[in-house]
Amino acid sequence: MAGHIQDRWYRTETGPGGKPVKVKTERYGTGMRYRARYVGPDGTEKSKSFPDRQKRLAEQWLTNVEADMARGQYIDPRAGRLTLRQYAERWLASLTMDPGTFVGTEMRIRLHVLPHLGSRTLGSLRPTHIREWLRALQDGGVAPAYQRVIFANLGTMLTAAVDDRLIPHNPCRSSSVRAPKVDPRRIVPWPRERVLAVRFALPERYRAMVDVAGGRGLRQGEVFGLAVEDVDFIEGVVHVVRQVKLIHHRPVFAVPKSGKTRTVPLPDSVARSLEEHITRHPPAPVTLPWRTVDGSPITASVFFHSDKGSEVNRNDFNRTKWRPALDAAGVPHGRENGMHALRHFYASVLLDAGESVKALSEYLGHHDPGFTLRTYTHLMPSSEKRTREAVNRAFGDGSDTDDGPTTAHEEVERS
Numbered sequence: 001m002a003g004h005i006q007d008r009w010y011r012t013e014t015g016p017g018g019k020p021v022k023v024k025t026e027r028y029g030t031g032m033r034y035r036a037r038y039v040g041p042d043g044t045e046k047s048k049s050f051p052d053r054q055k056r057l058a059e060q061w062l063t064n065v066e067a068d069m070a071r072g073q074y075i076d077p078r079a080g081r082l083t084l085r086q087y088a089e090r091w092l093a094s095l096t097m098d099p100g101t102f103v104g105t106e107m108r109i110r111l112h113v114l115p116h117l118g119s120r121t122l123g124s125l126r127p128t129h130i131r132e133w134l135r136a137l138q139d140g141g142v143a144p145a146y147q148r149v150i151f152a153n154l155g156t157m158l159t160a161a162v163d164d165r166l167i168p169h170n171p172c173r174s175s176s177v178r179a180p181k182v183d184p185r186r187i188v189p190w191p192r193e194r195v196l197a198v199r200f201a202l203p204e205r206y207r208a209m210v211d212v213a214g215g216r217g218l219r220q221g222e223v224f225g226l227a228v229e230d231v232d233f234i235e236g237v238v239h240v241v242r243q244v245k246l247i248h249h250r251p252v253f254a255v256p257k258s259g260k261t262r263t264v265p266l267p268d269s270v271a272r273s274l275e276e277h278i279t280r281h282p283p284a285p286v287t288l289p290w291r292t293v294d295g296s297p298i299t300a301s302v303f304f305h306s307d308k309g310s311e312v313n314r315n316d317f318n319r320t321k322w323r324p325a326l327d328a329a330g331v332p333h334g335r336e337n338g339m340h341a342l343r344h345f346y347a348s349v350l351l352d353a354g355e356s357v358k359a360l361s362e363y364l365g366h367h368d369p370g371f372t373l374r375t376y377t378h379l380m381p382s383s384e385k386r387t388r389e390a391v392n393r394a395f396g397d398g399s400d401t402d403d404g405p406t407t408a409h410e411e412v413e414r415s
Helices: 053-072 086-092 099-117 127-139 143-161 191-200 208-216 220-225 270-280 314-329 341-352 355-363 369-379 382-394 404-415
Strands: 004-007 010-015 020-024 032-039 045-050 237-240 244-246 250-255 262-265 284-289 297-302
Touching: 004 053, 020 208, 020 404, 045 053, 086 099, 099 127, 099 143, 099 244, 099 250, 127 143, 127 270, 191 314, 191 341, 208 270, 208 341, 220 244, 220 284, 220 314, 237 297, 250 284, 262 355, 341 355, 341 369, 341 404, 355 369
Parallel strands: none
Antiparallel strands: 004 032, 010 020, 032 045, 237 262, 244 250, 284 297
8 A cells, every 4th residue: 555544533653662552642532533544646645534433444545546547537525626617618628629519618607507506616516406407497497409409518517527537437328317308300301382472472582592402401590691602503513611690799700500511513593593693783892700710701692691791690681581471371370380390391291202321311411311311201202102112113103203302302393
């Protein structure tokens, strides 16, 4: 044993005849009797005190500490004295994620984690505290999907604390802690008539946005950031390389979600819509900082801009253009009827035409085809339908139209 156990109640002195004898100290009978002492990996002395009659427990603790050091699993007992608030500041300052993602993460930690758990030390956090916190979120009316995101942020932060050797375990990963459950939401794509009704109800200068989002599957910010130089009318493709997003309510140019640029087929119908749009509303050069509010300025000649030539602000557009168009078309407000509904329409058209999930995932810019499959699997044609059509074609009794990607794009054009 490299450390040693100090007895605070007795000290050893040399007695008569040179023999060692135990002598009571001035602390005899008060306070903790034993102090287990050792030198930590950082070269400083550490210790823990134990009461009378627990010398064996002190020796066992010291043995465990030394074993942890030998295995590389040692955690400084004082490390857990940091409060969750103190560690959150350090953790957030160390993140290198996308600025927009950082803003959301910081806000969720600040508003929903620290008010409940911020004063607790890392070492005192137990699964029961996490369960009580999750119940407080639920009772506070936080939506289950948002609860799940907040819980994931806290779990990631505490995993970092484990990696930093500040705590031995992440209480969010305890078997008694359950991540908030989200009721499975089956996407119901808009019918073609609704798409056209909302398109007609939008101000004329913004109607082609519906063709871009519903005919190529672009996200709202990607539509706002689409520039003339991104569209190859000759080859029939669109390069999705930027979006307009808000960081602290200020617009910036940034790469698409998850940092994934992509190339999407350009149907002739959407190409014609864009050509007609630019004859009425020529592209305007818009200059915005890149990625962060203090980033280097980037200029792009965007298709869609305000009548003053500035970028389209998401909040203003949704409030003054999109929602009034929903009202005019008789479509209720709600998350499922945001501009993202046009991406779902695009996905439903391609899947119904037989396009592969892998290709659809690439066109939508998803990080994983598995996510695309989980999201849209209920929209895929049934195997029974495919079987009937395949046999009918084989016997020359049914439609001989192609099922492949070309048909998918033609379906988008006809839409």
